[in-house]
Amino acid sequence: MPFARTALSHRRFFSKTASLSRLDFSLAHGTRLAHTMRPLTPSDLNPAVIDVQYAVRGELAIKAEALRVQLENKFHGLPFERIINSNIGNPQQKGLDQPPITFGRQVAALMEYPPLAEIVKDIWPADVLARAKELRDEIGSVGAYSHSKGVPLIRKSVAKFIEERDGYPVDPEDIFLTGGASAGVSLLLNMLITPTKSGVLIPIPQYPLYSAALAQFSGIPLPYHLSEVDGWSTSLHEIRAAIEKAEKDGAHPRALVIINPGNPTGALLDWATMESIVHLCEEHSIVILADEVYQSNLHSPDTHPFHSFKQVVRRLNSPVPLFSFHSISKGVTGECGRRGGYFECTNISDEVRALIYKMVSVGLCPPLSGQIGVDCMVRPPQPGDPSYPLWKTETDCTHAALAQRTKLMAQRLNALPGISCVTSPGALYLFPKVELPDAALKEAERLGKTPDTLYSLELLDETGICVVPGSGFGQKDGEHHYRLTCLCPGVEEYVDALENFHLLFMKKYGAIN
Numbered sequence: 001m002p003f004a005r006t007a008l009s010h011r012r013f014f015s016k017t018a019s020l021s022r023l024d025f026s027l028a029h030g031t032r033l034a035h036t037m038r039p040l041t042p043s044d045l046n047p048a049v050i051d052v053q054y055a056v057r058g059e060l061a062i063k064a065e066a067l068r069v070q071l072e073n074k075f076h077g078l079p080f081e082r083i084i085n086s087n088i089g090n091p092q093q094k095g096l097d098q099p100p101i102t103f104g105r106q107v108a109a110l111m112e113y114p115p116l117a118e119i120v121k122d123i124w125p126a127d128v129l130a131r132a133k134e135l136r137d138e139i140g141s142v143g144a145y146s147h148s149k150g151v152p153l154i155r156k157s158v159a160k161f162i163e164e165r166d167g168y169p170v171d172p173e174d175i176f177l178t179g180g181a182s183a184g185v186s187l188l189l190n191m192l193i194t195p196t197k198s199g200v201l202i203p204i205p206q207y208p209l210y211s212a213a214l215a216q217f218s219g220i221p222l223p224y225h226l227s228e229v230d231g232w233s234t235s236l237h238e239i240r241a242a243i244e245k246a247e248k249d250g251a252h253p254r255a256l257v258i259i260n261p262g263n264p265t266g267a268l269l270d271w272a273t274m275e276s277i278v279h280l281c282e283e284h285s286i287v288i289l290a291d292e293v294y295q296s297n298l299h300s301p302d303t304h305p306f307h308s309f310k311q312v313v314r315r316l317n318s319p320v321p322l323f324s325f326h327s328i329s330k331g332v333t334g335e336c337g338r339r340g341g342y343f344e345c346t347n348i349s350d351e352v353r354a355l356i357y358k359m360v361s362v363g364l365c366p367p368l369s370g371q372i373g374v375d376c377m378v379r380p381p382q383p384g385d386p387s388y389p390l391w392k393t394e395t396d397c398t399h400a401a402l403a404q405r406t407k408l409m410a411q412r413l414n415a416l417p418g419i420s421c422v423t424s425p426g427a428l429y430l431f432p433k434v435e436l437p438d439a440a441l442k443e444a445e446r447l448g449k450t451p452d453t454l455y456s457l458e459l460l461d462e463t464g465i466c467v468v469p470g471s472g473f474g475q476k477d478g479e480h481h482y483r484l485t486c487l488c489p490g491v492e493e494y495v496d497a498l499e500n501f502h503l504l505f506m507k508k509y510g511a512i513n
Contacts, residue, residue, distance in 0.1 A: 064466040080464035086484040087466045089428045091334030096487045104376035125386035142368040148361040150177025154375045161378035166311040174345040181327035184343040193219040199251040205473035207263040232265035255287040261294040264431045264483035266424025290324045294427040296331035299403035304425035322346040328373040332398040340370025406486040437511035452480040463497040
């Protein structure tokens with residue numbers, strides 16, 4: 001019996017040793033054992049990720065990039081020579097080429113490489129050198145973390161900017177600098193959505209950041225339609241109806257999103273409507289999220305001025321909680337890639353503000369290059385400063401170009417059969433409506449596409465112009481739109497291509513002879 005037990009033990013030892021040898025051999029030679037871990041699949045991820053959609057960089061943008069690669073081949077066989085990215089408000093993108101503001105770039109350069117100051121001290125304007133020194137004394141190296149809410153000096157500059165804009169005092173502690181306005185929006189939506197069927201009222205059409213963030217954080221979108229026949233105006237009736245429907249469905253409206261000037265519509269809210277919205281939110285204890293990133297993109301400021309919700313709330317002495325967002329990505333600054341923005345808290349308690357601070361601290365701090373961009377945006381050169389004449393010329397030229405392109409594009413689009421386009425008084429976009437023929441609707445159904453996606457894909461294939469289907473922003477059933485930017489240089493040639501395509505499309509599908 002002892003011998004039998006010993007023999008059995010030996011067999012087990014040699015069997016185990018052999019298994020370990022196979023494992024060692026597998027690890028040494030990069031081969032796989034029979035039992036391997038299965039690959040990661042979408043079913044292993046948070047299901048909310050599957051529901052996130054962001055049309056601005058969706059199917060059309062992906063195909064446009066593939067066509068851009070194809071164009072690199074000398075014998076590409078495409079009926080155009082370049083891709084025109086009219087799908088996204090990205091002013092300095094190659095091909096759109098909005099000139100950056102010199103003042104901001106010079107300050108940024110000195111912050112990135114301080115020894116440059118000695119090289120350019122007799123060449124660059126004195127106010128540029130002074131601003132960079134002031135920021136450098138406050139920040140130190142741009143390679144270091146800042147305060148999680150942003151550099152205190154820059155938050156003071158933002159507070160002063162808002163005070164001068166609205167005429168009411170601002171506490172710099174109410175200012176949070178962010179990596180673009182989108183980062184602030186996502187943070188606050190995440191904090192406002194609770195497990196109790198939280199809903200957020202969003203305009204239709206809307207910038208798809210909001211629907212995407214709600215999907216990510218398991219919030220409920222509560223759409224309210226803007227009135228296209230009234231210039232994409234905001235209807236209190238629509239908002240009330242959306243609130244009533246939400247409450248009937250068991251959802252709890254937590255916040256109301258207002259995009260002013262509008263994206264994708266460019267519409268501006270008037271003072272009376274804004275007052276009514278504030279009173280409505282008081283009545284239903286709803287937080288206002290005021291997306292005001294296009295506040296300086298005004299094509300007719302004398303007839304269509306911008307008013308901030310902060311100003312309305314303060315003038316009404318309203319207790320309504322308000323978060324207001326701004327960004328360096330838009331306006332005449334157009335520094336999208338630097339990721340700079342801020343949000344201001346109004347009527348937000350110290351306890352809630354402390355929780356917001358805790359959450360932004362998780363991300364350590366917003367990008368320093370973006371924070372410097374914010375300072376240059378809210379504290380531009382003033383009359384009498386050495387940099388002011390060039391700054392004024394550059395900003396005036398950009399405003400004039402955007403206004404001229406917007407007006408011309410709207411006029412030309414409205415002259416086409418089957419297209420109606422509200423002229424935009426603000427922002428960077430137009431959102432024309434297209435009456436698509438029945439044959440096009442049937443072809444879209446056959447291909448499993450929305451009709452405006454079919455139209456946009458064929459536009460891209462024939463002209464190289466990339467737009468975003470209206471279905472990506474939301475629209476009424478049976479209506480079809482697309483959004484295009486007003487950033488493209490050579491606008492006459494650009495609109496010529498749009499016109500020629502539209503006429504051929506309508507002829508192809510039997511709408512015109």
